[in-house]
Amino acid sequence: MPRSPPARGRRSFRATLRRWHVWLGWIVGLPLLFWTLSGLVMVWKPIEETRGSNLLRPADPVTLTRPAVLPGAVAGLPLAKVALEQRAAGPRWVIEVRKGPTRLADPLTGTLLGPASAADAAAEVTHRYTGTARIASVTRTSADAPPLELRRPIDAWAVTMSDGTRFYVDAATGGVVATRTGWWRFYDWMWGLHIMDLQEREDTHHPLLIGFAAVSLLSVIMALVLLPLVSRRRRS
Numbered sequence: 001m002p003r004s005p006p007a008r009g010r011r012s013f014r015a016t017l018r019r020w021h022v023w024l025g026w027i028v029g030l031p032l033l034f035w036t037l038s039g040l041v042m043v044w045k046p047i048e049e050t051r052g053s054n055l056l057r058p059a060d061p062v063t064l065t066r067p068a069v070l071p072g073a074v075a076g077l078p079l080a081k082v083a084l085e086q087r088a089a090g091p092r093w094v095i096e097v098r099k100g101p102t103r104l105a106d107p108l109t110g111t112l113l114g115p116a117s118a119a120d121a122a123a124e125v126t127h128r129y130t131g132t133a134r135i136a137s138v139t140r141t142s143a144d145a146p147p148l149e150l151r152r153p154i155d156a157w158a159v160t161m162s163d164g165t166r167f168y169v170d171a172a173t174g175g176v177v178a179t180r181t182g183w184w185r186f187y188d189w190m191w192g193l194h195i196m197d198l199q200e201r202e203d204t205h206h207p208l209l210i211g212f213a214a215v216s217l218l219s220v221i222m223a224l225v226l227l228p229l230v231s232r233r234r235r236s
Contacts, residue, residue, distance in 0.1 A: 059128065066108065071110040080098045
């Protein structure tokens with residue numbers, strides 16, 4: 001007995017939907033593989049281990065032998081932040097001026113201090129470091145061309161350890177602002193792959209990512225529509 005027009009129409013619809021699903025699957029197969037692989041890498045280790053949080057102990061509490069003195073040079077300036085922070089060399093005022101530079105000052109004398117030196121950066125890392133590696137090098141990085149892994153447009157000191165771990169010390173404040181382990185770098189590369197931005201690894205809103213995500217969603221919807229159609233056909 002020949003098939004009725006509705007049956008032929010359903011068969012044609014299934015065939016068309018299956019064909020489109022296969023072609024869309026070829027298009028999004030590689031991105032889906034990358035998304036799954038990079039997602040697995042990003043959850044493989046606890047985020048604290050990835051960030052190297054265990055490699056630095058917290059900064060010591062501020063200890064003063066007498067009342068702190070603010071430097072007279074900052075009087076009348078539009079200050080964004082004034083904080084007392086402990087450094088390996090002792091307590092320091094960290095003074096941020098609105099739309100201006102950040103300065104360090106000695107809270108015991110009120111004297112303004114210069115930016116942190118390479119020796120200051122090495123001493124700060126050594127004082128707080130909990131690992132077993134040694135310092136291999138201390139190099140300066142510029143705010144005009146900061147390393148991609150730093151993610152901050154600041155002048156800094158990159159303190160590299162013998163195991164490849166790198167600590168970034170803000171030259172203006174003398175504080176450690178970033179810890180970059182070997183696993184963090186691999187994680188960061190995978191994050192860039194996940195969001196399809198291997199250059200800056202920051203942009204999660206661009207046409208390539210949105211386009212592939214939309215096509216992937218369409219492919220999944222097609223699969224969900226096809227499943228009951230195929231199941232019904234096998235039962236008939």
